[in-house]
Amino acid sequence: MKLPNFTEFEPFKQLRLSMGARKAGHFELFNPDKHLTGKERSELDQQGKLLPLHRLKYYADTTWGLKNTRVAIYLESASDYHLAQCKVTQAWEVNTSVWVSTRRTGNLPLGAHLASSRQVCADCLQLLNYKGFDLQKNRKIAYSKNLIQNFSREEFFRIYTLYPVQGLAEKLA
Numbered sequence: 766m767k768l769p770n771f772t773e774f775e776p777f778k779q780l781r782l783s784m785g786a787r788k789a790g791h792f793e794l795f796n797p798d799k800h801l802t803g804k805e806r807s808e809l810d811q812q813g814k815l816l817p818l819h820r821l822k823y824y825a826d827t828t829w830g831l832k833n834t835r836v837a838i839y840l841e842s843a844s845d846y847h848l849a850q851c852k853v854t855q856a857w858e859v860n861t862s863v864w865v866s867t868r869r870t871g872n873l874p875l876g877a878h879l880a881s882s883r884q885v886c887a888d889c890l891q892l893l894n895y896k897g898f899d900l901q902k903n904r905k906i907a908y909s910k911n912l913i914q915n916f917s918r919e920e921f922f923r924i925y926t927l928y929p930v931q932g933l934a935e936k937l938a
């Protein structure tokens with residue numbers, strides 16, 4: 766008996782693509798310990814989440830993560846937010862409650878009904894040398910200050926892919 770060849774069967778090809786499988790038999794099982802669910806992702810975007818610092822991942826490129834997603838983190842009472850493991854965030858205790866969000870535009874959420882206008886942390890951009898950011902070099906000060914004023918999280922999360930973050934070793938906290 767000859768079995769039909771489904772490798773080129775269009776509906777199956779589409780299904781494999783939508784699962785992120787590059788070839789037949791290649792796909793990653795959903796693991797809720799490592800992957801954010803759709804509900805978690807929408808919550809992080811819309812409301813943010815208050816979590817103890819130790820729940821976050823210290824990605825090796827010095828950005829912050831939750832499972833397989835990069836995040837912005839901030840303290841409720843502060844006027845800034847962080848995208849990297851700068852000296853400010855390194856000084857926080859591991860049990861510190863921090864707001865975590867993936868929102869790319871506008872004010873960062875503090876729950877379902879609140880949001881706050883905040884500025885990106887200069888220490889974070891310095892640590893990442895983001896787009897050549899450097900407040901320690903005289904010739905770059907004006908450029909770097911301008912970069913803070915016009916900072917776009919949307920652009921940041923394109924350069925440092927928001928989701929999914931794969932194959933990035935974690936530093937030990």
Ligand SMILES: [Zn+2]
Nearest residue numbers: 847851886889
């Ligand atoms: Zn910072």
